[in-house]
Amino acid sequence: MxxxxxxxxxxxxxxxxxxxxxxxxxxxxxxxxxxxxxxxGAKGVWLTDSEGxxxxxxxxxxxxxxxxxxxxxxxxxxxRQMRELPYYNTFFMTSHVPVxxxxxxxxxxxxxxxxxxFFASSGSEANDTNLRLVRTYWGEKGxxxxxxxxxxxxxxxxxxxxSASLGGMKGMHAQGGLPIPGIHYINQxxxxxEGGDMSPEDFGLARAQELEQAIIDLGEDNVAAxxxxxxxxxxxxxxxxxxxxxxxxxxxxxxxxxxxxxxxxCGFGRTGSWFGSQTxxxxxxxxxxxxxxxxxxxxxxxxxxxxxxAAVIGAxxxxxxxxxxxxxxxxxxxxxxxxxxxxxxxxxxxxxxTGPYLKAKFEEMAEHPMVGEAKIIGAxxxxxxxxxxxxxxxxAADAGTVGYMVRERCFANNLVMRHVGDRMIISPxxxxxxxxxxxxxxxxxxxxxxxxxxxxxxxxxV
Numbered sequence: 001m002x003x004x005x006x007x008x009x010x011x012x013x014x015x016x017x018x019x020x021x022x023x024x025x026x027x028x029x030x031x032x033x034x035x036x037x038x039x040x041g042a043k044g045v046w047l048t049d050s051e052g053x054x055x056x057x058x059x060x061x062x063x064x065x066x067x068x069x070x071x072x073x074x075x076x077x078x079x080r081q082m083r084e085l086p087y088y089n090t091f092f093m094t095s096h097v098p099v100x101x102x103x104x105x106x107x108x109x110x111x112x113x114x115x116x117x118f119f120a121s122s123g124s125e126a127n128d129t130n131l132r133l134v135r136t137y138w139g140e141k142g143x144x145x146x147x148x149x150x151x152x153x154x155x156x157x158x159x160x161x162x163s164a165s166l167g168g169m170k171g172m173h174a175q176g177g178l179p180i181p182g183i184h185y186i187n188q189x190x191x192x193x194e195g196g197d198m199s200p201e202d203f204g205l206a207r208a209q210e211l212e213q214a215i216i217d218l219g220e221d222n223v224a225a226x227x228x229x230x231x232x233x234x235x236x237x238x239x240x241x242x243x244x245x246x247x248x249x250x251x252x253x254x255x256x257x258x259x260x261x262x263x264x265x266c267g268f269g270r271t272g273s274w275f276g277s278q279t280x281x282x283x284x285x286x287x288x289x290x291x292x293x294x295x296x297x298x299x300x301x302x303x304x305x306x307x308x309x310a311a312v313i314g315a316x317x318x319x320x321x322x323x324x325x326x327x328x329x330x331x332x333x334x335x336x337x338x339x340x341x342x343x344x345x346x347x348x349x350x351x352x353x354t355g356p357y358l359k360a361k362f363e364e365m366a367e368h369p370m371v372g373e374a375k376i377i378g379a380x381x382x383x384x385x386x387x388x389x390x391x392x393x394x395x396a397a398d399a400g401t402v403g404y405m406v407r408e409r410c411f412a413n414n415l416v417m418r419h420v421g422d423r424m425i426i427s428p429x430x431x432x433x434x435x436x437x438x439x440x441x442x443x444x445x446x447x448x449x450x451x452x453x454x455x456x457x458x459x460x461x462v
Contacts, residue, residue: 010050013038024159037411042069045429045436047416055414058426058440063233063265063380064296067340068431074297074333074340081332090119090326099326102335106289106304109338111278114287116310119302119326123264123290124158126301127227130286131162132320133303133313134225134258140312146224147182150214150257154188156234157227157262157288166227169235184218186210188232189240192373192384192392204241212251225258225285230276233265233427236420237382239375245280258285258309264301265380268292268338269347269430272355272378279377285309295337300330341430350379350430357434361441362426368445370402370452370461379432383424383448387461395422397460405458406451413450415443424448 014035023031038050045068047055060066081098088096099119107115118133120126131149138146151157153168164172165179168188173179187194187207195203215223226248232238252259261284266276270292273279277287286309290301305313324330341347355378362381366374372386385402386393395402403419410417410424418425428440455461 008050010038011035013050044068044070045432053414055416056428056436056440056443057416058428058444059416059418060379060427060429061296062291063270063427064291064294066268066270066292066430067295067337067346068429071295071297071340074295074336077332077336078298078329081329085328088328089323091321096326096328096331098328098331098335102326102331102338105335105338106302109274109342110287110304111275112283113307114284114304115307116305116314117289117302118305119300119331120290120322121299121324121327121330122158122301123262123288124160124163124301125322126264126288126290126303127157127163127166127262128160129303129320130225130227130260130288131166133286133305133309133318134260136316136318137258137309137312138224140316143221145221148184148218148223149182149260150184150186150211150218150223150226152188152228152232153185154190154235154238155227155229155232155262157229158264184214186214188235188238189244190232190236190238191241192375200241201243204243205247207240208244208247208251211248212255215251215255215257220255220257223255223257225260226252227260227262229262229264230266230280230282231271231377231380233380234420236423237375237380237425237427239377239382240280245282249282260284260286260288262288264288264290265292265427268295269341269350270378270380270427272347272351274347293337294330294334297337298327298330298333299324300327300334346430354432354434354437355379358432358437361437365441365444365448368448368452370448370455376426379430380427381425382420383444385422385424395455395460396462397458402451402455402460405454406447409447409450409454410443413443413447415440415447417444417447 017036018032039047040050041048047057103117106117151166151168155168157163157166165183168185189207191200191203261277267289271279277284285306287304294300359376362376363374365371371383372389373384375382399421403422407419
């Protein structure tokens with residue numbers, strides 16, 4: 001049996017990785033030169049690498065390990081389900097107990113009339129599904145011209161051809177002939193970077209009203225849906241002004257446009273509510289889910305549909321699906337994850353106790369000389385780095401240069417804190433304790449101090 005134990009020397013693991021493993025969102029040559037960091041274990045909010053270092057994971061993997069690492073209950077459920085029914089599909093008028101139970105639980109948890117789930121294995125797959133869902137919906141409603149989906153620049157909705165096209169990241173569009181036709185983009189509600197002299201309130205309204213203008217320009221009869229994350233995640237944890245989402249909801253209602261809330265990051269407690277849609281007060285027709293659905297323990301995602309959308313789609317044969325739609329092991333693990341979130345009151349604790357503590361500590365970092373803005377909601381936060389707070393100025397370097405320098409100090413200080421451009425972002429497991437929050441903040445401060453020294457040495461703090 002071909003196995004590799006965690007006792008192989010780090011250098012050998014790095015060499016094997018460089019020789020055979022192609023990494024996502026990475027420059028392979030750089031990884032081969034520096035050598036990857038090999039993670040060998042994890043518990044709670046802590047990772048262990050092959051050198052024995054203990055690392056505080058302030059990103060919960062990729063925004064997903066909501067209940068923390070090392071929960072034996074999920075491993076036990078997976079093993080039991082593998083022995084009982086390791087796999088069966090949900091095609092051909094067939095179902096199984098785990099996916100039935102999970103569908104019912106999601107209907108109970110999701111807000112409003114979002115009572116029906118089409119399962120996938122990731123957020124990317126689910127958003128690909130949404131492309132077909134909304135166009136099929138309008139076709140069945142006798143309005144086949146409603147094809148265009150409006151999204152936002154700097155949004156992230158996945159990295160497959162369809163979902164990357166739904167997203168508005170120009171760096172992704174530059175590779176592989178993207179975006180596909182039928183997607184239109186409006187600007188993001190990022191007041192710090194793009195608000196100019198406007199107040200946040202006026203800016204939020206102005207950016208929301210770009211949706212209305214786009215619908216008018218494209219023609220209401222041609223627009224199928226608007227897709228957006230309640231809080232932009234991979235775009236830099238962009239928390240919109242409070243005026244933004246009420247206006248978006250008004251516009252969708254006025255023009256009969258389906259609202260798709262991409263809850264892949266925001267869902268299952270990340271914002272202090274079960275869903276980000278509840279935090280920002282919107283009524284989506286479709287919600288994209290993944291990540292926190294299983295806390296990353298199994299690959300699973302889906303699209304939760306309103307009663308109306310489900311009724312229209314259900315009246316025809318929807319010629320779409322995946323081999324692993326509603327996989328029994330993934331469904332069983334997700335169901336157990338939801339039980340833990342609910343019974344241990346993890347979302348409630350974040351909302352009422354640890355979340356406010358984290359917010360207070362995190363916002364204090366706005367006092368750092370290189371931090372212009374410290375914004376956080378629930379357990380996702382962002383620090384905007386700047387050489388001049390008053391002017392909201394950019395550094396004298398390409399965007400992301402300074403963020404990368406600070407990120408490298410975070411890694412050196414055994415803190416996983418990601419950079420998006422010149423923003424530093426966090427998204428720790430929802431189970432993080434107050435003591436661990438103190439450690440996170442202390443290491444972040446240290447990394448900012450060391451990063452600023454390096455930025456000044458490089459002549460970029462101007």
